[in-house]
Amino acid sequence: MILLRLVLFPFSVLFDLVTSVRNRMYDQGLKPSVRFDTPVVGVGNLTVGGTGKTPLTEYLIRLLQELNVATLSRGYGRKTKGFRIANPTDNAATLGDEPYQFYKKFGDHVVVAVGEDRALAIPNILDVHPATGVIVLDDSFQHRRVRPSLNILLSDFARPFYQDFLLPAGRLRESRKGAARADAVVVTKCPSSLSDDDMMEIEKSIRAYVTKPVFFSRIHYGNPVAYQNHVLPLGEEVALISGLSNPRPLEEYLGQSLTLVKHFKFGDHHDYSVSDIQKFVRFRREHPKASLITTEKDVVKLAEPEFQLLLEGVPLFYLPIELEFIKSGRDFDALVLNSIRREG
Numbered sequence: 001m002i003l004l005r006l007v008l009f010p011f012s013v014l015f016d017l018v019t020s021v022r023n024r025m026y027d028q029g030l031k032p033s034v035r036f037d038t039p040v041v042g043v044g045n046l047t048v049g050g051t052g053k054t055p056l057t058e059y060l061i062r063l064l065q066e067l068n069v070a071t072l073s074r075g076y077g078r079k080t081k082g083f084r085i086a087n088p089t090d091n092a093a094t095l096g097d098e099p100y101q102f103y104k105k106f107g108d109h110v111v112v113a114v115g116e117d118r119a120l121a122i123p124n125i126l127d128v129h130p131a132t133g134v135i136v137l138d139d140s141f142q143h144r145r146v147r148p149s150l151n152i153l154l155s156d157f158a159r160p161f162y163q164d165f166l167l168p169a170g171r172l173r174e175s176r177k178g179a180a181r182a183d184a185v186v187v188t189k190c191p192s193s194l195s196d197d198d199m200m201e202i203e204k205s206i207r208a209y210v211t212k213p214v215f216f217s218r219i220h221y222g223n224p225v226a227y228q229n230h231v232l233p234l235g236e237e238v239a240l241i242s243g244l245s246n247p248r249p250l251e252e253y254l255g256q257s258l259t260l261v262k263h264f265k266f267g268d269h270h271d272y273s274v275s276d277i278q279k280f281v282r283f284r285r286e287h288p289k290a291s292l293i294t295t296e297k298d299v300v301k302l303a304e305p306e307f308q309l310l311l312e313g314v315p316l317f318y319l320p321i322e323l324e325f326i327k328s329g330r331d332f333d334a335l336v337l338n339s340i341r342r343e344g
Contacts, residue, residue, distance in 0.1 A: 008169040016166050019174040026144045034119050035147040038126060039134045039343035041336060042148030044141025046161040046178055047171040049245035050268060051154040052188035053139055054098050054297065055219065055323035060136050061102065063333055065109045067133035067340065070125050073099045074139060075114030077269040083121050085128060086112035092301045097269060098138070100300050119145040134340050141181070142173055150339040153182035155206070156246070157190045162205045179209040184335055189249055190218045190326060199326075215325060215332050221253055222320035227299060227311070234291050234317055237261050239283055241294040241302075243270030250295070250319070261290055272301050277310045284314050291315040 025031040041060060045051040061069055075084070075096035086095055086103040095103065095114055103112040111129050115121030118137060126132055137148060155161045161179060164170045179185070185206055194216065203214045224234050239262035240247070240254060247265060254260050262283060264276075280292055292314060294302065299318035302311070325332055 005165065005169045012166040012169040015168070016175055019166075019178075023144070023174065023178065031144070033145050033147050035149075036122055036126075036135075037343075038122075038132060039149040039340040040122070040137055040146060041134060041339070042137045042140040042146070042151045043154065044137075044139050044143075044152070045154045045156075046141065046173055046176065047156070047159065047164060048167070048173060049156075049159075049171060051156045052186075052217070052219070052323065053154060054101065055321055056152070056154060056186060056188070056217075057098075057136055057138050058102065058105070059323045060336065061106055061110050063336060064134050064136070064340070065106070068111075068129070068131050069109075069134050069136060070111035070113060070129060070132045071099065071102055071136045071138060072113045072115065072118055072121055072125065074116055074118075074143075075099055076139075077271065078114065080114075081116070083115040083124050084113065085125070086114075091304065093304075097297050097300055101296055104300060105296075117145070118143050122146065141178070149343040150336060151181055151183045153179055153185045153210070154188050155185060157187050157194075157202075158246070158248075160187070160202070160205070162209060176209050179206070182210050183212050183339070184332070185210060185212065185214045186332070187214065187216045188219075188323070190216050192218060194218075194326060213331070213335060215328055217323050217325050219249065220322045220324045222322065224293060224317035224319055227294075227302070227316040227318060228308075228314075233315075234258075234293070235289055235315070237287065237290040238293045239264065239280070239287070239290055241280060241292060241298060242266065243272075243298050243301075244268060244295065254293070261287065270298075270301075272298075272304075272307070274306065274310070277302070277307050280316075281310055281314060291317060293317045293319060296320055 043053050078096040079093045092100040099112050099114050113125050164172050166172045199216055206214050237259045241264045243266040245268040
């Protein structure tokens with residue numbers, strides 16, 4: 001790994017030059033960015049791959065839903081283009097898996113929109129839904145055409161940005177110095193055993209790049225939910241189906257109480273096919289005592305009509321998750337709400 005990083009280092013230097021020039025042009029006003037009268041809360045990270053943006057976005061939806069909240073995402077992996085507001089005819093293919101998850105989960109409590117150019121999409125949201133009180137901008141840290149009222153930076157506990165390197169030698173989309181744009185940092189996916197001393201050390205490392213408040217959060221897993229109306233209970237043996245950038249925490253959680261006999265591991269935002277479903281069904285036939293379990297993000301893709309007949313009678317479950325703060329959750333809520341009141 002060290003040798004590979006050394007080989008790739010010159011390309012990271014070039015990448016740093018390109019991204020630094022781009023950021024400097026925004027900082028100096030040479031590239032246009034816009035700030036809206038309607039409060040905008042940005043959620044993003046410095047790295048490629050999952051840092052828990054979806055659970056935090058859902059947390060913000062719950063916190064802000066009485067303010068007529070809208071979410072705006074790029075709609076990564078969707079088969080449509082341009083601006084789109086979710087409606088009952090949509091699915092994961094037309095919206096992307098995560099926006100569709102928001103729509104399925106919260107329904108009329110949130111306006112879900114997708115659009116590659118967030119600066120153009122926000123006026124469209126406000127035109128169609130003028131009562132919108134706040135917009136949550138998903139995966140927005142590098143989308144600098146919009147200046148959020150509050151910029152929240154996420155950092156994965158297991159892969160913190162301050163120990164990472166620029167692409168392609170590492171996973172950073174821009175220099176660690178970009179963290180200085182954050183108004184708050186949330187360390188995600190922390191273990192329950194995280195001590196106060198551990199948090200102090202992590203906060204010290206983060207404060208070398210940004211002086212704003214630092215919060216710590218973990219994933220809370222809910223009880224498995226049946227995908228279809230089958231009567232078979234969740235077995236002690238399970239096969240995991242996941243399209244995640246880092247499935248290890250989920251593997252570890254399932255291993256605490258269940259026997260994980262198989263992991264159908266796919267890349268992040270995997271687009272499932274009939275052949276994939278046939279593999280799952282074949283596995284179930286060969287292991288009749290095993291159940292299948294997947295994530296909320298993946299189950300919205302597995303719910304495609306073309307798959308439902310194939311999966312009929314298969315004991316498939318999905319595992320709901322929520323983000324919860326280890327401490328200072330009320331301070332985080334107050335920070336978000338106060339920033340909206342200032343802008344509103």
